[in-house]
Amino acid sequence: MLLEYIPILYLMLVAIGFGVITVILSSLIGPKKMTREKAASYECGLPSEGFQYFQTPIKFYVFALLFLIFDLECIFLYPWAVHYNQLGLFGFVEMLIFICILLVCYVYVWKKGALEWD
Amino acid sequence: MSPEFILPAVNFQCILPQILLSLTALLVLLVDVFGLVKKANALALITLAGVVFATLTLFSGTGLQETAFSGMILVDGFSFFLNLTICLILILTILVSMNYQQFFPGINSGEYYSLLIFAAVGMSFMAAAGNLILLFVALELMSVSIYVLVGFHKDNLRSIEAALKYFLMGAFATSFLLLGFAFLYGATGTMDLLTMTEFIRSNPEVLSSGLFLSGVLLTLTGLGFKISMVPFHMWTPDVYEGAPTVITGFMATGVKAAAFAALVRIFMVPLGSLPIDWSMLLWVAAVLTMTVGNIIALVQDSIKRMLAYSGIAHAGYLLIGVVAGGELAQAGILYYLLVYAFMNIGAFGVLALLGKKETEYNTLQEFSGLGLKYPVLGLAMAVFMFSLAGIPPTGGFMGKLYIFSAAIKSGYVWLVVLGALNSVISIYYYLRVIVVMYFQESGAEDVAFPAPSPAITLGLGLAAAGIMILGVFPSYFWVLAQNSVFVPM
Numbered sequence: 001m002l003l004e005y006i007p008i009l010y011l012m013l014v015a016i017g018f019g020v021i022t023v024i025l026s027s028l029i030g031p032k033k034m035t036r037e038k039a040a041s042y043e044c045g046l047p048s049e050g051f052q053y054f055q056t057p058i059k060f061y062v063f064a065l066l067f068l069i070f071d072l073e074c075i076f077l078y079p080w081a082v083h084y085n086q087l088g089l090f091g092f093v094e095m096l097i098f099i100c101i102l103l104v105c106y107v108y109v110w111k112k113g114a115l116e117w118d
Numbered sequence: 119m120s121p122e123f124i125l126p127a128v129n130f131q132c133i134l135p136q137i138l139l140s141l142t143a144l145l146v147l148l149v150d151v152f153g154l155v156k157k158a159n160a161l162a163l164i165t166l167a168g169v170v171f172a173t174l175t176l177f178s179g180t181g182l183q184e185t186a187f188s189g190m191i192l193v194d195g196f197s198f199f200l201n202l203t204i205c206l207i208l209i210l211t212i213l214v215s216m217n218y219q220q221f222f223p224g225i226n227s228g229e230y231y232s233l234l235i236f237a238a239v240g241m242s243f244m245a246a247a248g249n250l251i252l253l254f255v256a257l258e259l260m261s262v263s264i265y266v267l268v269g270f271h272k273d274n275l276r277s278i279e280a281a282l283k284y285f286l287m288g289a290f291a292t293s294f295l296l297l298g299f300a301f302l303y304g305a306t307g308t309m310d311l312l313t314m315t316e317f318i319r320s321n322p323e324v325l326s327s328g329l330f331l332s333g334v335l336l337t338l339t340g341l342g343f344k345i346s347m348v349p350f351h352m353w354t355p356d357v358y359e360g361a362p363t364v365i366t367g368f369m370a371t372g373v374k375a376a377a378f379a380a381l382v383r384i385f386m387v388p389l390g391s392l393p394i395d396w397s398m399l400l401w402v403a404a405v406l407t408m409t410v411g412n413i414i415a416l417v418q419d420s421i422k423r424m425l426a427y428s429g430i431a432h433a434g435y436l437l438i439g440v441v442a443g444g445e446l447a448q449a450g451i452l453y454y455l456l457v458y459a460f461m462n463i464g465a466f467g468v469l470a471l472l473g474k475k476e477t478e479y480n481t482l483q484e485f486s487g488l489g490l491k492y493p494v495l496g497l498a499m500a501v502f503m504f505s506l507a508g509i510p511p512t513g514g515f516m517g518k519l520y521i522f523s524a525a526i527k528s529g530y531v532w533l534v535v536l537g538a539l540n541s542v543i544s545i546y547y548y549l550r551v552i553v554v555m556y557f558q559e560s561g562a563e564d565v566a567f568p569a570p571s572p573a574i575t576l577g578l579g580l581a582a583a584g585i586m587i588l589g590v591f592p593s594y595f596w597v598l599a600q601n602s603v604f605v606p607m
Contacts, residue, residue, distance in 0.1 A: 104148060
């Protein structure tokens, strides 16, 4: 029974091997020129710009959260769609109810003004 | 190739009250956001109507004894009794909130009432859960709603601090609970409580396996946090003090009812045959919970904080019932939870009634002379305090009597002795409130006492009447509680 998991083991070995080998190869054959930017902390190869502390509008947070919620709810549609034929009318009505509840939340969010940018 | 999908048998009748409650919550949310009603109390009245209707439909399920949704939901007397308690808690909280929103207009919003209902839906599913997964989802529904409600005074730093504290520690505790469930699943191979009971009965050796015991311990930690069992009680005073007073009453009673339902369903029935040293662990926890709660409550100056510590102590009394085990103790726990709902929401309701714009009265001094100035209010507060202290003829006395007598029947005499000693300690700080109310001159600053609204009169009247009925004529509810114990089918 454990033999069924052998492909997963292969996959893990390939994934680990790929990571290790690329790191070793690039350190072996890559050119090495040390510059000021590269010596800086948290370097990404570019000179750093601006202040460390600046404000990000919280609007992004609200949008991202709303997107995440509605996006995740849609995941439930996939298993339903796969078994649509067996579920029949009952499943259809159930999913309608689910979507109606989602719709109420959507209307609430909209009317509350959470989707306004300003 | 996809495996054959089998439709589970669906019986909506079994969750009709919860469906109605959820619909009410959605309706209130929409009514508020579209601005359909202008009157101040309209939202609360719509909510109240929905909740009362849901409570009435609860009675259509009386006497049912079945499982629904492939074992997810247990429809039995136990869930009926607890759902009734939770609906009562909800009704009382709404009535008290209608008055509270006079000085805190911020809570008169659709979000407040719908979160209140969703929290109650979570509680009632916890009471009816027959599967650890549903139990966990219901617990999260309840907890997340309450985290938000605790921080509902958005401009008050104490309230925000309380919400953040409760959220962080609650999330931490929930992870313990989830890991505990995972271990229980690993040890028994099932999430279903009835199958688990069956499995343990036929394989008693699992009770001493390390996996199973760590599962039990972690589950106890997660639920112990919710009922503020010592040593997981540290959050209680700060959160209870910072939260809006009406929410404090709601969470002190509702969360306790739901979490004790889970404790009974998981610990008392499937694990009823645990080796003796495990009930010793709960024994120690019960004694510590009672003692710590009562001793620290003695020195509190703020009444809200004092009631928070008293809430810890009451969790200890209820834990005596869990230690005792057996059907009599279960009935005692149910009865006590019902009484506790009345007396605690009543006490917090009185606190919520006394305030002026945007501030609440909280310290003991501010209560001085109140009893003579407002005789009816003073009388109601006196009833709640006597009941919390467990003095006859109130319901609090009968509740303690039933739990203690069940524990004596199970042979835990010393536990009952310590519980009785603790009750004696608690009398001091409960009666101090009454002494201050009746025998002290009122302070220099005059207490602004708003005209009592019909809602709060009804709410406090209901709570006081409930306590007296449960104390003087306990037989009806005691028989109901005895018929409502959870016995695996």
